[in-house]
Amino acid sequence: MKKFINQIDDLLVESLSGFAAAHHDLISLHLDPNYLTRAQKPRNKVALISGGGSGHEPLHTGFIGYGMLDAACPGHVFTSPTPDQMMAAAEAVENGKGVLFIVKNYAGDVMNFEMAAEMLPFENATVITSDDVAVENSTYTTGRRGVAGTVIVEKCVGSLAETGADLAACKTLGDKVNRRTASMGVALTSCIVPAAGRPTFEIEKHELEMGVGIHGEPGRRRETMRSADEIVADLMHAILEDLKPASGSEALLMVNGFTGTPLMELYVLYHSAAKLLERHGMKVSRSLVGDYTTSLEMAGASITVCLLDDEIRQHWDSPVQTAALRWGR
Amino acid sequence: MKTEFILLAAKAVNEAILASEAEIESLDREIGDGDHFINIKRGCATIVGMHDELAALTPDAALQKIGMKLLSTIGGASGPLIGSFFIAMAKTVKEQGAESLPEIAAAFAAGVEAIKHRGKADVGEKTMLDVLIPVSHTFTRLAGEGFQRPALFEVIKREAEQGMLATRDMIATKGRAAFLGERAIGHIDPGAKTSQVIITTLCDLAAK
Numbered sequence: 001m002k003k004f005i006n007q008i009d010d011l012l013v014e015s016l017s018g019f020a021a022a023h024h025d026l027i028s029l030h031l032d033p034n035y036l037t038r039a040q041k042p043r044n045k046v047a048l049i050s051g052g053g054s055g056h057e058p059l060h061t062g063f064i065g066y067g068m069l070d071a072a073c074p075g076h077v078f079t080s081p082t083p084d085q086m087m088a089a090a091e092a093v094e095n096g097k098g099v100l101f102i103v104k105n106y107a108g109d110v111m112n113f114e115m116a117a118e119m120l121p122f123e124n125a126t127v128i129t130s131d132d133v134a135v136e137n138s139t140y141t142t143g144r145r146g147v148a149g150t151v152i153v154e155k156c157v158g159s160l161a162e163t164g165a166d167l168a169a170c171k172t173l174g175d176k177v178n179r180r181t182a183s184m185g186v187a188l189t190s191c192i193v194p195a196a197g198r199p200t201f202e203i204e205k206h207e208l209e210m211g212v213g214i215h216g217e218p219g220r221r222r223e224t225m226r227s228a229d230e231i232v233a234d235l236m237h238a239i240l241e242d243l244k245p246a247s248g249s250e251a252l253l254m255v256n257g258f259t260g261t262p263l264m265e266l267y268v269l270y271h272s273a274a275k276l277l278e279r280h281g282m283k284v285s286r287s288l289v290g291d292y293t294t295s296l297e298m299a300g301a302s303i304t305v306c307l308l309d310d311e312i313r314q315h316w317d318s319p320v321q322t323a324a325l326r327w328g329r
Numbered sequence: 330m331k332t333e334f335i336l337l338a339a340k341a342v343n344e345a346i347l348a349s350e351a352e353i354e355s356l357d358r359e360i361g362d363g364d365h366f367i368n369i370k371r372g373c374a375t376i377v378g379m380h381d382e383l384a385a386l387t388p389d390a391a392l393q394k395i396g397m398k399l400l401s402t403i404g405g406a407s408g409p410l411i412g413s414f415f416i417a418m419a420k421t422v423k424e425q426g427a428e429s430l431p432e433i434a435a436a437f438a439a440g441v442e443a444i445k446h447r448g449k450a451d452v453g454e455k456t457m458l459d460v461l462i463p464v465s466h467t468f469t470r471l472a473g474e475g476f477q478r479p480a481l482f483e484v485i486k487r488e489a490e491q492g493m494l495a496t497r498d499m500i501a502t503k504g505r506a507a508f509l510g511e512r513a514i515g516h517i518d519p520g521a522k523t524s525q526v527i528i529t530t531l532c533d534l535a536a537k
Contacts, residue, residue, distance in 0.1 A: 033401070075404065076404070079404050079405055080404060080405055080406070080408075081404075082400055082401045082402075082404050082408060083400050083401070083409070083412075084397075084400065084401040085401075107406045107448075108404075108405045108406040108409075111406055111408075111409035111410070111447055111448070112400075112404075112408065112409050114409070114447070115400065115409050115412065115413065115447075
């Protein structure tokens with residue numbers, strides 16, 4: 001294992017401290033319990049809080065700021081954060097309109113957020129994201145996993161919350177975006193959890209893992225490496241099978257890198273996927289390409305399709321100012 | 330049940346868990362992901378380390394404190410499951426006391442119910458609940474029928490052992506072993522084994 005580490009136990013806090021220092025205009029960091037908030041406490045809006053295991057950066061810390069999250073709770077690498085973090089974060093950002101948790105569907109995350117939600121002295125609700133169509137049952141949860149589509153949920157709900165909308169409206173939009181979003185990923189290499197020091201799974205030079213999860217969990221099947229177009233066709237088949245879009249549907253197409261795949265190749269995937277959607281009679285009107293929901297140093301990518309309507313498009317387009325997404329402001 | 334018993338139990342469970350390290354670790358290597366024992370050990374050490382602050386508390390406050398502390402130290406899925414057990418038990422002890430055996434059985438049952446609820450799991454899914462649910466039912470029934478120690482605790486120990494052994498032939502539908510499907514058959518669930526070790530230790534202590 002070659003990684004930039006001083007002491008393994010200091011890795012998370014040093015990384016969070018560096019992130020907060022680099023983005024001090026946007027971010028405040030609180031340690032023990034660990035959570036990050038916007039630099040300025042927002043007013044008169046539903047407080048949006050997400051969180052999950054670390055190792056997926058910029059998810060979720062990179063999406064704290066105007067138009068997206070109010071706070072995020074990072075756990076240890078690939079390990080759920082704990083309820084004390086969520087409660088402290090909620091205490092810090094709640095401003096009278098309640099708290100909405102956005103949680104990826106993994107057993108540990110769901111249970112920890114559930115406990116925080118029960119103990120919280122504020123009105124609160126939870127949106128559980130479950131966009132991964134790869135497997136119905138995975139190592140980490142029963143039910144579909146929440147992956148890169150979570151970014152779209154956080155962006156759209158974040159936009160609505162900025163308008164002063166109430167908790168129920170934010171929850172409704174979050175659930176709606178999640179329902180209209182489907183993702184699937186493919187891994188070309190494994191990742192190495194720093195504390196473990198060795199690859200999470202073995203994969204031969206000529207193999208790929210189709211349907212991989214963002215922690216290197218197994219997907220649908222192990223396959224022999226093929227052309228980009230063939231891989232995209234398989235991913236898109238599963239996604240479209242799930243979304244069953246009507247002809248003429250408008251889509252946001254996201255190609256997300258897991259870290260180890262160059263942007264150059266991500267655009268190859270985008271080119272292929274966009275053409276495929278157009279052949280299906282769909283209109284790709286919005287895009288996002290880059291590393292947004294990563295898996296440590298894994299090479300590979302996921303494709304996400306979100307079916308747009310006027311409401312979702314408007315909230316996707318609205319201004320956002322975070323470390324990892326910034327436009328219109 | 331007095332706070333003193335909780336403290337003695339923490340110490341005894343910690344020792345019993347450490348003594349079972351090799352066995353539990355090997356079960357977890359077979360069908361888990363290898364971190365079960367580390368988590369349990371950290372949880373036990375945490376409670377033992379809270380000795381002085383717990384000693385000053387009433388039993389319900391001590392249980393509540395343990396539950397909250399485990400929630401923030403164990404993490405993952407185990408933290409909420411074990412934490413919920415203690416927090417639910419604390420609530421029941423606070424409401425009805427824990428002097429008599431039926432009262433203690435009711436508090437234990439509330440804790441087990443909380444794990445079922447939190448994990449959305451039940452008996453037969455190859456988890457710790459395959460030990461805890463039969464133990465809880467038997468404890469409640471025998472305490473209600475007026476069974477006394479030590480006979481009552483001998484029966485519970487046998488129940489725990491049977492529950493643990495029964496997981497060997499199950500397909501896991503909850504927990505990390507679930508993705509192994511039929512490959513998990515023939516292996517005892519590490520969480521069930523840990524629970525059986527803990528129940529046996531508590532029974533031996535309570536029978537005295």
